[in-house]
Amino acid sequence: MDLEEAFQVVGEFGTYQKRAVAILTLLQIYMACQSMLIVLIGAAPSHTTERLENTGAGTEVQGSSQISFTEDSSSIVAEWYLIKHQAYKVHLAGSLFFAGVLIGNVFFGPLSDRIGRRPVFLGALFFEVLFGYVSALAPSYEVFALSRLLVGLMNGGMALVCFVLTQEYVGKSYWAMTGTLTNMTFAVGIALFAALGYFIRPWRNLAMAANSPGVLFFLLCVTLPESPRWLYSRGKTQQAEQVLQELAQRNGNGRPILKLRRPPGLDRPDGSSSSTGLAPLVLHPVLRRRTLVLMYVWYTCSLVYYGLTMNASEDTGNRYLSVAMYGLVELPAYPLCIYFINKKWAGRRKTMASFLACAGVSCLLTMIIPAKSESWFNATSLALVGKLMVSAAFNIVYVYTSELYPTVIRNAGLGVCSMSCRVGGILAPFVPSMRVVHESMPFTVFCLSGISAGCLGLLLPETLNKPVAETLDELGSPAYQRIVESKVRLLEDEEEEEEEKKEKGPKHKLNG
Structure with a gap:
């Protein structure tokens, strides 16, 4: 078996x-x-900065001025x-x-x-x-x-x-x-x-x-x-x-x-394979194309996710409440993910791309709405919506990526994608500080990144209801593709039968 x-x-x-x-x-x-x-x-x-006169506790001398924490x-x-x-x-x-x-x-x-x-x-x-x-x-x-x-x-x-x-x-x-x-x-x-x-x-x-x-x-x-x-x-x-x-x-x-x-595909007596490591991600044509797209999608998810979260410390008001809100706002995203990614008309690919694009649009709108608007529809609420959307995309890309790579190289694939993800994480703490150039600069970066990643994500194949490849040989094997197609057709037939039963059920009851 x-x-x-x-x-x-x-x-x-x-x-x-x-x-x-x-x-x-x-x-x-x-x-x-x-x-x-x-x-x-x-x-x-x-803190306050004053001309140096007296140096006491809680101060630090810097040139001819002193800093006092208030x-x-x-x-x-x-x-x-x-x-x-x-x-x-x-x-x-x-x-x-x-x-x-x-x-x-x-x-x-x-x-x-x-x-x-x-x-x-x-x-x-x-x-x-x-x-x-x-x-x-x-x-x-x-x-x-x-x-x-x-x-x-x-x-x-x-x-x-x-x-x-x-x-x-x-x-x-x-x-x-x-x-x-x-x-x-x-x-x-x-x-x-x-x-x-x-x-x-x-x-x-x-x-x-x-x-x-x-x-x-x-x-x-x-x-x-x-x-x-x-x-x-x-x-x-x-x-x-x-x-x-x-x-x-x-x-x-x-x-x-x-x-x-x-x-x-296991070519050694001890059960090891010569096709492990990072080389197949570059040499295998299918994996190479997937990896390049996924690397950019992971980079964008991390940049926008951590950038918006760390932007909470830059917000005025209670920083503890701001950080908590940027965490709790993610929770509605996960039921949405479970619902959409398991639907035949949505799946992993379209849902991920849609959430990324919506995150970009939310960040775009924050540049139009006044930041200090007293209405509930303000820049902060739009930023929270953007965080919700990118959180949903981030969740999907984890599941989606693990399904796109065979088991024998899954961690290597996830590792390379996570590497580009962490490049986004490295840059994320500096993005909120770009507001010294212009107030809209951080959200411009988030907007362009989200929309472009959503478009590129559409280049990936759908994995819903398809078996996961265990080895590299299965990935491009015609026999494996026939198995995939047969299982997909079987699942579609089962879904059609269930829908027919649901439709016939009420009619039988009425006739009875």
Whole structure:
């Protein structure tokens, strides 16, 4: 039997799989806290600059002037006086985190395809928690900045494999749901981090509190098994059968006898393939075209998503409420995603492109509406709509990308796409500061990026109701395409039969 048939026997989303996915999904709260940390601990308190006369506590001499903080706020800005010509260091710390995530995606993605999901995931999570404590205890800005780079490095490897595991532990029919739950929990994590920051004001205590849940999650994740899909894609069918049998037993389905057929395209006796790594993404014509388009789409999603979120710290008013709102506004996006991407007339491709274009249009309208309008229809509300739309697109692109790449190279593909995504994350902290050039500059960037990415996304193939390729040989195989077409026709026939039954049902009742 093939892997999907085995999941039908084991259970596509049984009790144990629900527990495993719940652990990995709740881990997104920890990742959200690490990603958004700089938004609150890097907030600049109110201050005044005066001609130097007397130097007292709470001041820092800079040339012939002194800086006095008029707001009682604890942050890295107040501790290390990161204002004026030193203000760029706050944005630099945020960008270093995403630079680390970029490197982590490039390094850990192919590594997890080669040596396994579990060891890479656990190793990266352990060191992310360790370096997170270094951030909280950093004696100087330089140590803090270096620790943020290292936290991002581990976060890039861990987050990528975490998402893939939520997909590979369950049957394909549940991929959209688990992917959506993962991204939705990240949004909840942003709101919870804002609440945590409201109650814990000292920045070191906040960094410590935000990092501590990682210890609990590491202990819970140690019990998780290796991905059966990865074992199968590498030709380790016996080990894959053992993991699947354990899943079945813990799901309450006994210990069934499974016999997986060896996947095609594995050219070495040990089950390894010469077509792993990054080379197929460049050499394979189908993968090359998909990867180029997906890289730009991921870059745009990250740039607009994090740019709008970090723009919350630039807004006037309660910064904690602003950060929470930019997190909570995402939640309506996820039910919309689940509804549209599973509809035959919408699917993954059209829905993703539409949400990206709508995000761009929302950012365009913010440049027309006055920023200080007293009406509910103002620039801030439009920016929140833009965040909702790009969040929906970001959620879809995660699920969509995992379906476009074969299992044997899925993490490498996601790693390269995430690399371009992190380029957007690196640039995102600097985009809100472009308003010093012109008030509309940040939203001009978001608008053009969203609309262009939506148009390019239409070049990708649809994956709704189509089986996932396990190896590269299946990707361009005529036989595999015939299997795909037959399964699509079968699903369409089943849908037509269900619709006919629904239509005939009321008539029979009336006749009776």
